[in-house]
Amino acid sequence: MSLFRSPRFPRLGSPRWEATAAALAVLAGAACAKQNDPPPGAASGARRLVVGFSQVGAESGWRTANTKSIKDEADKRGVTLKFSDAQGEQENQIRAIRSFIQQKVDFIAFSPKTEDGWQAVLEEAKKAGIRVVLTDRAVRVTDSTLYETFIGSDFIEEGRRAAECLAKRTGGKAMIAELQGTPGSAPALDRKKGFEAELAHYPGMTIVKSASGNFERAKGKEVFEAFLRSPEGARINALFAHNDDMALGAIQAIEAAGKRPGVDIVAVSIDGVHDAFQAMLDKKLSCSVECNPLLGPQLFDVIEKLSQGQHVPKRIVTQEGVFTADQVTADLIQSRRY
Amino acid sequence: MMVPSPPARRPAALWPALGIALLIIINALFDLLAPGGPGLVGPGAFLHVSLRDGVPAGALIDILNYGATFVILALGMTPVIATRGVDLSVGSIMAISGAVAATMSVGGRPAAESIALAVGIAALCGLWNGVLVSVLRLQPFVATLVLMVAGRGVAQMITDSQITTFHDATLEYIGLGRPSWLPLPFSFILAGALLGVTIVAVRKTALGLLLEAVGGNPEAARLAGVRARLLIVGTYVWCGACAGVAGLIAAANIKAADPFHAGRNLELAAIFAVVVGGTPLTGGRLNLVGAAVGGLLMQCLTTTMYTRNIGADVAPLPQALVILAVCIAGAAPVRAMRAQKAAR
Numbered sequence: 008m009s010l011f012r013s014p015r016f017p018r019l020g021s022p023r024w025e026a027t028a029a030a031l032a033v034l035a036g037a038a039c040a041k042q043n044d045p046p047p048g049a050a051s052g053a054r055r056l057v058v059g060f061s062q063v064g065a066e067s068g069w070r071t072a073n074t075k076s077i078k079d080e081a082d083k084r085g086v087t088l089k090f091s092d093a094q095g096e097q098e099n100q101i102r103a104i105r106s107f108i109q110q111k112v113d114f115i116a117f118s119p120k121t122e123d124g125w126q127a128v129l130e131e132a133k134k135a136g137i138r139v140v141l142t143d144r145a146v147r148v149t150d151s152t153l154y155e156t157f158i159g160s161d162f163i164e165e166g167r168r169a170a171e172c173l174a175k176r177t178g179g180k181a182m183i184a185e186l187q188g189t190p191g192s193a194p195a196l197d198r199k200k201g202f203e204a205e206l207a208h209y210p211g212m213t214i215v216k217s218a219s220g221n222f223e224r225a226k227g228k229e230v231f232e233a234f235l236r237s238p239e240g241a242r243i244n245a246l247f248a249h250n251d252d253m254a255l256g257a258i259q260a261i262e263a264a265g266k267r268p269g270v271d272i273v274a275v276s277i278d279g280v281h282d283a284f285q286a287m288l289d290k291k292l293s294c295s296v297e298c299n300p301l302l303g304p305q306l307f308d309v310i311e312k313l314s315q316g317q318h319v320p321k322r323i324v325t326q327e328g329v330f331t332a333d334q335v336t337a338d339l340i341q342s343r344r345y
Numbered sequence: 346m347m348v349p350s351p352p353a354r355r356p357a358a359l360w361p362a363l364g365i366a367l368l369i370i371i372n373a374l375f376d377l378l379a380p381g382g383p384g385l386v387g388p389g390a391f392l393h394v395s396l397r398d399g400v401p402a403g404a405l406i407d408i409l410n411y412g413a414t415f416v417i418l419a420l421g422m423t424p425v426i427a428t429r430g431v432d433l434s435v436g437s438i439m440a441i442s443g444a445v446a447a448t449m450s451v452g453g454r455p456a457a458e459s460i461a462l463a464v465g466i467a468a469l470c471g472l473w474n475g476v477l478v479s480v481l482r483l484q485p486f487v488a489t490l491v492l493m494v495a496g497r498g499v500a501q502m503i504t505d506s507q508i509t510t511f512h513d514a515t516l517e518y519i520g521l522g523r524p525s526w527l528p529l530p531f532s533f534i535l536a537g538a539l540l541g542v543t544i545v546a547v548r549k550t551a552l553g554l555l556l557e558a559v560g561g562n563p564e565a566a567r568l569a570g571v572r573a574r575l576l577i578v579g580t581y582v583w584c585g586a587c588a589g590v591a592g593l594i595a596a597a598n599i600k601a602a603d604p605f606h607a608g609r610n611l612e613l614a615a616i617f618a619v620v621v622g623g624t625p626l627t628g629g630r631l632n633l634v635g636a637a638v639g640g641l642l643m644q645c646l647t648t649t650m651y652t653r654n655i656g657a658d659v660a661p662l663p664q665a666l667v668i669l670a671v672c673i674a675g676a677a678p679v680r681a682m683r684a685q686k687a688a689r
Contacts, residue, residue: 065498066605071506094494190658219657223606224508224599232407233651238382238389252508256599263521265397282510282601 056314057087058307059107061117063144064095067222067252069278072345073118073143073300080303086310097121101128108135114310118143122193129153138313142302144193151321155313158305158323162194165277165296166201168329172294173212173245173275180211181245181273184234186220186227186257188249194298195219198249198277215239220253227253231260248276251283251295258291269293269332279330281343287335297327300345357623358635360675361642364621364667368645372404372652391652400523404652406530410520411598412644413532414439414591418615419622419636420536420543421587424580426619427631428560428573430478430485432581434470435588435615437496439608442467442592444503447511447602456515464589470496471585475578493612500604510601520597532594539590540637547633556580560628614643621671642671 058081062074074090081088089112093099097120107115108131115137119125125146132139133153141157148154173181185202188195206212216234220227227248234240246261248254254276258268268274268291276283279297286292302325309319330339372391376383383389394403418435425432442463449459470492477488511517522531547553558566559573567573588608596602620626621642622635646667650660673679 065501065506068507068605071501190656216654218651218654221606221657224601224603225595225606228599229407229411229647230651233404233648236389236393236403237652237654240389252603255601259599263397264402282508285510 055085055087056114056310057089057110057112058114058116058310059089059091059103059110059112061091061093061100061103061107061115063093063100063118063120065092066095068280068345069250069298069300073302076301076303077142077306078303080307084307084311086307093120095120097124101125104128104132108132108137111135112137113314114138114140116140116142116306116310119146120144121191122147126150126153140306140309140313142306143300156309156319156321156323158302158309158325160298160325160327162197162298163201163204164324165194165298165327166198166203167205168201168296169198169247169275169277169294170202170205170209170212172296172329172331173247173273174205174209176273176275176293177212177245179209181213182239182242183212183214183216183245183247184231184243185214185217186230186246186248186253187217188219188222188253190219194277195222195249202247212245214247215243220248220256222250222253224252224256227256228260229256231257232263235260235264235266244272246272246274246276248274251276251278251280251286251292254292254295255282255286258286279328279343280345281340284330284335284340284343287330287332288337288340290332292332294329294331296329299325299327357632357675358638360623360671361618361621361635361638363674364642364671365638365645367670368642368649368667372649375653391649401528404648408641408644408648409533410530411648412641413530413536414594414611415614415618415640415643416533416536416637417539417587417591417594417640418611419618419640420539420633421584421591422615422619423543423622423624423631423633423636424547424556425485425584426616426624426626427556427628428577428580429563429628430577430580431489431616431626432471432474432584432588433486433489433612434474434492434496435584435591436608436611437493437500438467438470438585438588439592439595439611440500440602440604441470441496441503442589443596443602443607444500444509444604446516446593447509447596448503450511450513450516451509456513459513459516460519460593463593464586467589467592468582468586471582471588472578474585475581478581479574479577497604497609500602500607504602504604506604508601508603508605511596512600516593517597517600520594521600532597535590535594536637539587540633544633547631553631556631557629560630562629615640617668618643621668621675623675642667 060077065071091103093103100117100120104115115132122145126148129139129148139154141154143159145157187199216239218230220230234243246257248257254274258274261268261272266272273293275294277296277298279295283292283295312319373385376390377385386392391404394401394405422432445466446459446463449462474489474492477483478485518531520532524531527534555571555576558571559576563573592608595607618639619636622639623632624630624636646664
């Protein structure tokens with residue numbers, strides 16, 4: 008087909024604003040709260056609890072498992088869940104929470120994107136008499152009555168356990184390279200804090216390299232390659248990654264450099280995702296500290312207790328384990344749900 | 346008032362190339378001056394290239410390997426920008442392409458089929474963009490924003506919101522391959538080949554002229570009988586296909602498709618690479634070599650940050666400074682000033 012048109016002069020159309028508006032509506036729709044339809048016949052008679060949940064986003068497999076657990080549990084218990092995905096933006100979360108307040112839900116639950124900036128919107132919720140439950144990550148507010156409880160992992164404890172495991176595997180002597188999570192995020196800050204606190208008990212263990220891999224597999228690999236070719240690179244014999252994905256990327260970098268992961272460089276990480284179990288089965292990853300995303304049952308237990316006027320503790324720590332390469336079997340991998 | 350006309354244009358690829366040279370010199374100086382450091386080319390130095398099983402490895406090789414993604418994205422983006430468009434969806438298309446290839450591969454399909462389908466679907470994404478822009482006349486910014494937002498969701502749907510790990514030597518070769526006949530990463534050779542093909546297509550045929558005509562003055566081009574709409578749809582299809590190839594490289598590099606992070610924010614890097622390479626956002630000119638060198642500059646910056654151990658929280662500042670310096674050096678008034686000085 009020729010790129011020249013026949014010599015006639017068609018009318019040059021004006022921009023079609025309807026179409027633009029339609030495209031914008033698609034975008035807006037993506038950011039708006041999606042409402043789950045109630046399952047037919049569930050909990051007829053008694054008034055159904057209405058819970059608004061603002062998820063931070065869908066940035067990882069961990070988060071997806073977290074979302075699925077909450078939605079499934081709401082369905083199972085016949086709770087009306089108003090679910091909103093903030094696509095990684097705090098503004099969207101605040102907007103979602105305001106919309107929950109307007110809709111007069113019974114409870115608001117959310118996984119805050121960051122620790123700060125929640126005071127105002129939580130005061131609005133309190134004024135409206137709506138109780139708030141935090142999941143996965145905490146907030147920093149001056150008035151602790153602004154939320155009922157915080158359910159989630161203890162990131163400091165996770166970092167501490169990772170250090171403990173690494174000490175056991177290396178006999179307390181290690182030149183450690185650390186792959187940090189997203190700068191400023193609570194899991195990255197606290198896992199580092201816990202790891203370093205435990206490390207203080209082992210004078211033979213030092214962190215020689217530390218940089219952020221942004222919780223990404225690709226960045227974990229790229230940054231670890233830079234570690235390995237640095238002047239200190241030849242001395243590195245241990246890896247601490249703030250999540251499994253970065254460790255999995257780094258393991259590829261170790262192999263590409265002609266070293267043996269698990270032998271020349273001992274790797275430990277946090278989360279316990281499916282692929283990490285495979286790596287432990289292959290003895291490439293030595294240890295993964297579990298960080299459980301399946302918070303749905305615990306969340307709705309707490310909400311039911313609160314709605315019956317029962318007292319719940321201000322801090323509820325998720326039950327989690329530590330997995331080492333020696334324990335992992337093919338059967339265990341099958342049972343992992345995230 | 347007369348504005349002094351810029352001097353005879355130097356190759357626009359010069360400024361990003363100087364940027365790369367500057368970064369390499371800075372890195373070398375750090376290595377050289379650090380007490381007890383590795384020296385200029387000792388093990389651990391930026392310029393150090395070692396042989397690993399007969400294959401060269403080192404920071405420079407890493408820049409070529411990871412830079413291939415930026416180069417290919419920039420090659421795709423150049424014709425789009427030259428015709429006054431922009432494609433914000435390339436990062437999401439990368440994620441879709443990787444997701445398609447990984448899912449097919451895990452499903453037991455042969456690599457050739459996975460690759461063809463991944464790039465084909467990426468080209469279809471480009472076609473969608475092109476139709477929105479060219480036929481429905483949406484603003485390119487808005488039209489491609491739709492796929493930028495929705496595309497990542499599509500990629501997550503394809504992989505069932507998981508990072509999909511695959512084991513396929515052919516597929517992995519796209520990112521990790523080191524051919525025996527040329528001591529360079531395969532991804533970089535692929536980028537070079539694509540650059541060659543694009544230059545021939547654009548400069549040895551009338552295509553470049555037509556693109557610049559449409560970008561320079563769409564109305565005049567139309568009156569001259571250029572099929573502007575078809576041409577514009579074509580630029581978006583090409584851009585989508587290139588993003589598809591970049592997505593395959595990114596996935597192959599980690600032997601897995603990461604629908605959450607693959608290509609995230611790379612659209613901005615690609616646009617920068619194109620503009621710094623001498624293709625203005627206002628269209629009407631296009632410079633493929635410049636875009637490719639601009640792409641390498643982006644990776645050179647990233648690798649420098651990792652090598653110099655500059656934390657991710659501070660890294661944007663030096664990055665911005667280098668980008669600013671390159672832009673100012675290539676800006677028209679600065680060029681004119683230098684020309685005046687030279688004339689005196």
